[in-house]
Amino acid sequence: MINPGRPRNQSRPTRSMPFSGLEYADPKKKGNLVGKILLAAALTALCIIMLKQSPSFNTTNVFSKHEEGVTHVLVTGGAGYIGSHAALRLLKDKYRVTIVDNLSRGNLGAVKVLQELFPEPGRLQFIYTDLGDAKAVNKIFSENAFDAVIHFAAVAYVGESTLDPLKYYHNITSNTLVVLESMAAKGVKTLIYSSTCATYGEPKKMPITEETPQVPINPYGKAKKMAEDIILDFSKNSDMGVMILRYFNVIGSDPEGRLGEAPRPELRDHGRISGACFDAARGIITGLKVKGTDYSTADGTCVRDYIDVNDLVDAHVKALERAKPSKVGIYNVGTGKGRSVKEFVEACKKATAANIKVDFEPRRPGDYAEVYSDPTKIRLELNWTAKHTDLQESLEIAWRWQKAHRDGYGSA
Ligand SMILES: NC(=O)c1ccc[n+]([C@@H]2O[C@H](COP(=O)([O-])OP(=O)(O)OC[C@H]3O[C@@H](n4cnc5c(N)ncnc54)[C@H](O)[C@@H]3O)[C@@H](O)[C@H]2O)c1
Numbered sequence: 001m002i003n004p005g006r007p008r009n010q011s012r013p014t015r016s017m018p019f020s021g022l023e024y025a026d027p028k029k030k031g032n033l034v035g036k037i038l039l040a041a042a043l044t045a046l047c048i049i050m051l052k053q054s055p056s057f058n059t060t061n062v063f064s065k066h067e068e069g070v071t072h073v074l075v076t077g078g079a080g081y082i083g084s085h086a087a088l089r090l091l092k093d094k095y096r097v098t099i100v101d102n103l104s105r106g107n108l109g110a111v112k113v114l115q116e117l118f119p120e121p122g123r124l125q126f127i128y129t130d131l132g133d134a135k136a137v138n139k140i141f142s143e144n145a146f147d148a149v150i151h152f153a154a155v156a157y158v159g160e161s162t163l164d165p166l167k168y169y170h171n172i173t174s175n176t177l178v179v180l181e182s183m184a185a186k187g188v189k190t191l192i193y194s195s196t197c198a199t200y201g202e203p204k205k206m207p208i209t210e211e212t213p214q215v216p217i218n219p220y221g222k223a224k225k226m227a228e229d230i231i232l233d234f235s236k237n238s239d240m241g242v243m244i245l246r247y248f249n250v251i252g253s254d255p256e257g258r259l260g261e262a263p264r265p266e267l268r269d270h271g272r273i274s275g276a277c278f279d280a281a282r283g284i285i286t287g288l289k290v291k292g293t294d295y296s297t298a299d300g301t302c303v304r305d306y307i308d309v310n311d312l313v314d315a316h317v318k319a320l321e322r323a324k325p326s327k328v329g330i331y332n333v334g335t336g337k338g339r340s341v342k343e344f345v346e347a348c349k350k351a352t353a354a355n356i357k358v359d360f361e362p363r364r365p366g367d368y369a370e371v372y373s374d375p376t377k378i379r380l381e382l383n384w385t386a387k388h389t390d391l392q393e394s395l396e397i398a399w400r401w402q403k404a405h406r407d408g409y410g411s412a
Contacts, residue, residue: 062096062121062122063096063098063122063125063143063144063145064143064144064145065145066145066147067096070094070095070096071095071096071147071148071320072095072096072097072098072144072145072146072147072148073090073095073096073097073098073146073147073148073149073150073320074098074100074140074144074146074148074149074150074188075087075090075097075098075099075100075150075152076099076100076101076131076149076150076151076152076153076179077100077101077106077151077152077153077154077194078097078099078100078101078106078111078126078152079099079101079103079106079107079108079110079111079126080101080105080106080107080110080152080153081106081250081260081261081262081263081309082152082194082247082250082309082312082313083099083101083106083150083152083153084106084107084110084111084113084114084259085253085254085259085309085310085312085313086150086152086313086316087099087114087124088114088117088254088258088259088313089310089313089314089316089317090317091114091117091118091123091124093317096122096123096124097114097123097124097125098124098125098126098127098140098144098146099111099114099124099125099126099127100127100128100129100131100137100140100153101126101128101129101153102128102129102130102131102153103128104130104155105155105156105263105264105267107262107408107409108409109262109408109409109410110259110262110409111126112409113258113259113409117258127140131153131171131175131178131179132170132171132174132175132178134178134181134182137178137179137182138182138185140182141182141183141185141186141188142186146183146186146188147188147189147190148188148189148190148191148192148320148323149179149183149188149190149191149192150192150194150316150320151176151179151191151192151193151194152194153175154171154172154175154194154224155167155168155171155172155220156196156220157220157267157270157271158198158218158220158221158270159269159270160220160267160270161218161219161220161223162218162219165219168219168220168223169219169222169223169226171223172220172223172224172226172227173223173226173227173230176193176227176230176231177227177230180230180231180234183240184234184238184240188240189239189240189241189325190240190241190242190243190320190323191231191240191241191242191243192243192245192316192319192320192323193227193228193231193242193243193244193245194245194247195224195227195228195244195245195246195247196220196221196224196246196247197246197247197248197249197305197332197334197371197373198216198218198220198221198224199214199216199221199224199225199228199246200212200213200214200215200216200221200246200371201214201215201216201217201221202215202217202368203215203371206338206370206371206372207336207372207373207374208332208371208372208373208374209332209374209376209377210246210330210331210332210377214228217366218366228244231244232244232328235326235328238326239325239326240325240326241323241324241325241326241327242323242327242328242329243319243320243322243323243328243329243330243331244328244329244330244331245315245316245319245331245333246330246331246332246333247307247312247333247334248304248305248306248307248332248333248334248335248371248372248373249272249273249304249305249306249307250306250307250308250309250312251274251306251307251308251309251391251394251395251398252308252309252310252388252394252395252397252398253309253397253398253401254309254310254397254401255310255397257397257400257401257404259401260398260401260402260405260408261274261275261309261398261401262405262408262409263275268284268285273304273341273344274348274395274398276288277344277345277348277352277356277395278348278352278398278399278402280354280356280357281348281352281354281356281399282354282402282406286357287356287357287358287359288345288356288357288358288359289358289359289361290341290342290345290358290359290360290361291361291362291363291364291367292361292362292363292364292367293360294363295363295369295370296369297340297369297370298340299340299342299343300342301340301341301342302340302341302367302368302369302370303338303339303340303341303369303370303371303372304338304339304341304344304371304372305334305335305336305337305338305339305371305372305373306335306339306344306391306394307333307334307335307386308386308387308388308389308394310387310388311333311335311386311387311388312333314384314387315331315333315378315382315384318382318383318384319331319382322381322382329381329382331375331377331378331381331382332373332374332375332377332378333373333375333378333384334372334373334375334386335372335373335375335386335389336372336373336374336375336376336386337372337389338370338371338372339391343391344391345358347391347392347395348395350392351392351393351395351396351398351399352395352399
């Protein structure tokens with residue numbers, strides 16, 4: 001293009017040469033330039049200071065580095081019932097916590113409660129991820145410096161597992177492999193694994209010890225047993241410290257009413273006895289159906305071992321504290337005392353002060369008469385015993401949260 005106004009080789013007139021073609025440096029202008037540079041430097045410094053003080057800046061930094069005297073724990077499934085209670089306890093005990101959850105069963109509301117309680121930078125971060133996505137999981141392990149993992153995340157309904165077994169093998173067994181591979185790749189030193197008494201199946205002899213043969217009878221129990229086997233095989237040639245905790249039936253909630261159990265309403269049919277009891281007390285279901293009154297137990301109904309979630313969480317902290325490199329610990333976590341369904345229903349009626357209608361029906365196929373733990377090993381080796389063993393009291397606490405949160409965390 002031709003510029004008719006000025007030949008190409010002619011320099012552009014500048015305002016700094018007003019006299020006889022001589023370069024004239026305006027001292028005021030120079031002062032301005034220096035001032036501008038200083039101002040820019042000051043603003044940049046201010047930005048860096050502000051950025052450093054902002055929670056997100058610190059969080060990124062802090063979570064990605066190991067820090068002397070601080071144990072950074074990855075809590076998978078930390079938006080769920082047990083995981084959120086565990087995260088609360090860990091945070092209270094000054095651990096640094098990263099929650100990874102895909103919110104398929106858990107509640108963002110629980111994470112928000114925790115974030116409000118521990119807003120300080122470097123205490124808690126939440127990462128929304130599906131553990132089935134190995135690439136995403138690897139990335140999380142690359143970007144964060146974990147000292148330990150408590151692997152709670154799982155689908156966890158026996159009934160659902162019989163209807164959709166592949167979901168259970170994928171979610172429980174395969175995802176545990178993904179987590180373990182990432183841990184191995186990054187040299188994370190400690191794993192606490194959430195297992196279950198369902199891995200024992202129907203043992204002939206009660207109480208159940210850790211030596212009781214594991215013969216699971218449903219896909220949930222089988223998937224958990226397979227995950228245990230993978231962990232145990234891996235640990236033979238690894239210096240990772242491993243603790244496998246086999247929980248019995250978990251009930252209760254935070255005594256200060258900050259967290260509770262809020263399962264998806266669509267899972268109600270597969271739900272646990274405490275959930276059914278609260279639903280009946282609220283009139284969401286017409287009453288409770290007790291299946292089987294002719295078992296060879298004291299009152300003819302099934303007997304189970306109910307462990308309060310606060311005790312369970314305490315067992316995790318003890319396991320975390322006592323995990324040792326290259327060592328594996330396997331523990332039952334229960335009260336050691338069986339309670340019948342009739343006893344449970346009576347405690348529930350008292351706890352809710354509701355006149356719950358109870359129908360007694362024939363046995364449900366696949367239910368076993370009695371399941372309760374022998375918790376001697378965990379008492380002797382980890383110095384843990386269940387403290388909250390008053391069924392009615394645990395249910396009262398849980399009921400308080402349920403009453404105040406009629407729509408779960410949605411109404412909080
Ligand atoms: N509740 C019990 O009575 C009981 C008894 C024995 C063992 N357990 C075990 O305890 C653990 C926690 O159970 P819970 O009762 O808190 O269940 P929950 O459903 O309340 O919590 C599980 C959490 O894991 C998350 N999750 C599931 N799949 C995921 C995935 N692929 N990626 C990321 N997050 C995922 C869910 O969103 C949820 O927040 C489970 O491993 C369960 O098998 C529970």
